[in-house]
Amino acid sequence: MISWLKGQIIHNWNYSSKKGVVIACAGVGYEVQLLSSHISVINNSHDQEIWTHQIEREDCTNLYGFQEIKQRDLFRKLINVNGIGAQIGMALLDDFSVKDLVLAIESENIKVLTQSQGVGKRLAERLTMELRNKLNEFQSIEKDHIYNNKNRNQNNSFSDSIDEITSILNSLGYVDQEITRALESIENDGNDLRSLDNQPLSETKSDLFEKQLTEILKRVSQNDHLIDGKGLN
Numbered sequence: 731m732i733s734w735l736k737g738q739i740i741h742n743w744n745y746s747s748k749k750g751v752v753i754a755c756a757g758v759g760y761e762v763q764l765l766s767s768h769i770s771v772i773n774n775s776h777d778q779e780i781w782t783h784q785i786e787r788e789d790c791t792n793l794y795g796f797q798e799i800k801q802r803d804l805f806r807k808l809i810n811v812n813g814i815g816a817q818i819g820m821a822l823l824d825d826f827s828v829k830d831l832v833l834a835i836e837s838e839n840i841k842v843l844t845q846s847q848g849v850g851k852r853l854a855e856r857l858t859m860e861l862r863n864k865l866n867e868f869q870s871i872e873k874d875h876i877y878n879n880k881n882r883n884q885n886n887s888f889s890d891s892i893d894e895i896t897s898i899l900n901s902l903g904y905v906d907q908e909i910t911r912a913l914e915s916i917e918n919d920g921n922d923l924r925s926l927d928n929q930p931l932s933e934t935k936s937d938l939f940e941k942q943l944t945e946i947l948k949r950v951s952q953n954d955h956l957i958d959g960k961g962l963n
Contacts (some may be wrong), residue, residue: 732784732793735760739774748817750795753778762795765824771797785816794820800828804868811860818848832868833907835861842907895943904950912949 737755744750750763751772762780764772772778780795781802794816796802801823808819822831825846834842835858843854899909 732760732782735762735780735782735795736777738777739772742769742774751778753780760793762793763820764795765797765801765820767824768795768797792816796823798828800868804828804831804865807861807865808857811857813853813856818846818853821847822849828868830907832865833905833910835865836863836869837905837907838862839905839907894939895946898943899947899950908950909946912946912952915949915952 735753735755737753737760739751740754740759741752742750743752743761748763749766749769750761751769752759752761762782764780780797781799782796783794783802783805785792785794794802794805796805805819805823808814808822809816822843826834833839838858840851840854840858843849843857844851849857896906896909900906
């Protein structure tokens, strides 16, 4: 099993929807199919490291390459699901980050998964059924992800409200992935969530909670609209 390669890219290739490179390692050129997102960041003038998965068939040997080992390892989980071949596995990892794909599977978000080419409703359901609760090695605590390393105040009232807000949004039909995206959109817009704590002295705790919930609900609704109209990138 060829699991990792390091060498210089000597050729880029594109066959139909498949894209990849030939990487020269110790005088041998290995043809490797890559994710589109990986190809876009490759610098052919420097040695590249590629995590690979090798599939042997009667008529050929195929190598699938990934920028990160967690992508390669998740690919191996995906293709072990009946009906998920290598090309569908590559398509899923091209369409989603590891974090987003794991969240979609764990939350049984069929609507999101079926936006990937080759994944119909039945296949998405099988994917969630077979892999749900089996992807712990890829998971992180998403709610803490946004606040970690931010030197935030541990007594921040918003952080105290996240679990309750998440529970309310879950009851409204939103999944953790959508809620996480809403939180990240606020952070990316420069509206640090802690600013919601800067309420007037006359504002009660319930008023603050309502303001926080309204802001997150607005963002999660906007993200849901974008997914319906344009697909998840």
